[in-house]
Each structure stands twice: as C-alpha cells, then as structure tokens.
Amino acid sequence: MAVTFECGDIFATPGIVALAHGCNCAGAMGKGVAVSFKGRFPVMYDEYRRRCKAGEFTLGDVFYWESSGQAVFNLGTQKSWKTPAELWAIDKSLRETIRMAESKGISEIALPRVGAGLGGLNWSSVREVLQSLGSSTAIHLRVCEEYVEGRALSL
Known part of the structure; x- marks a missing residue:
C-alpha cells in the first residue's frame, strides 16, 4: 500500500486495531503520546517496564502486545528519555513491525x-x-x- 500523512488523533479514529509508537528502552512512559x-493499556505498560528492566527491550526492538482485539507495537527508538531517538533504530523497528x-x-x-517529538529527530x-x-509493503x-x-485521522 502506502504511507499516508494525516491530521487527527490516533486514539479517536474508529476501526484502528493496530497502533505503534516510539519508546525509550529504560521503562518510562512519562511524557508525550x-x-x-x-x-489506555496499563497491563501492556507493566510488561514493557518489566522487559526494559530485564534488558529484553533494546534499541531497534519491537514489543508487540495484543488484548481484546487491540494491538500495540512498541518501538525501541531511544536508549532513555534523556537521549535522542536514533534513526537507524526507527528504521529497524518499523521493518520488524511491518x-x-x-x-x-x-x-x-x-x-x-515517531522520534520527531521528544525524540528530537528532524x-x-x-x-x-x-x-x-x-512503498515496500501492503500494510x-x-x-x-x-x-x-x-x-x-483524515487526509
């Protein structure tokens, strides 16, 4: 298919069953999206935090979580909340997500x-x-x- 760049709120869009977002690998979800x-997904957060603490979620990784028909792809894009996102990690984690x-x-x-807000990338x-x-996927x-x-979301 393709990628579309839209305006709106991913959480307010009916019919979306899969979401993705960039995460640090330190176990914190304290700012931004x-x-x-x-x-919205406290059980997912608990498992994300556990994986980070155990060293099981690092740059470029994807932590996939699903419950009640809702899927979330957590992308390892930043080492910590104190460091910028890394473009190679975004690329790698998105390829794995696809x-x-x-x-x-x-x-x-x-x-x-992803990576351009608190992650600090251009x-x-x-x-x-x-x-x-x-351009390389049907997703x-x-x-x-x-x-x-x-x-x-809308164009």
Whole structure:
C-alpha cells in the first residue's frame, strides 16, 4: 500500500486495531503520546517496564502486545528519555513491525510522528524512512503528522 500523512488523533479514529509508537528502552512512559498509551493499556505498560528492566527491550526492538482485539507495537527508538531517538533504530523497528503485521494479517497501523517529538529527530528524515517503508509493503501506515485532539485521522 502506502504511507499516508494525516491530521487527527490516533486514539479517536474508529476501526484502528493496530497502533505503534516510539519508546525509550529504560521503562518510562512519562511524557508525550507514551502517557496516553500507558493510561489506555496499563497491563501492556507493566510488561514493557518489566522487559526494559530485564534488558529484553533494546534499541531497534519491537514489543508487540495484543488484548481484546487491540494491538500495540512498541518501538525501541531511544536508549532513555534523556537521549535522542536514533534513526537507524526507527528504521529497524518499523521493518520488524511491518514483518510482524504481515504475519498477523494486520492491514493498517496508525502511529504518531515517531522520534520527531521528544525524540528530537528532524521530522523530514523520519518522514523519508516512513515513505520508503510504506512503498515496500501492503500494510497501510497512517501517520498522524498533525495532532488534533479528539478528531479522527483524515487526509
């Protein structure tokens, strides 16, 4: 398929069964969109934190979590909340996310501007990675390029 860059709120978009977001590998979800993931999926957060503490979630990894028909791809993009995201880790974790989604029959994933907010990366560099990956898969990557609280994603 392709990647689309949209406006809205990934959590307010009906029918989205798979979400992805960038995470640090230190076990903290205390700022940005991660706070929303932590609040909506506390069981997922507990397992994420456990994996980080055990050294089982590192840069470039993907922690896949699913419950009650909702899937979340946690992407290891930052070593800690104190360090910037790493573009190679975003690329690697997104490639693995796409591979996993294809094997699970997931056709669409919604995600925020991974690595370009608190991660500190230049959005145009991350956008290029997303465009490249989107052109090589049947998975539709719906990227929330402009956040509008409570509004469903749209072009």
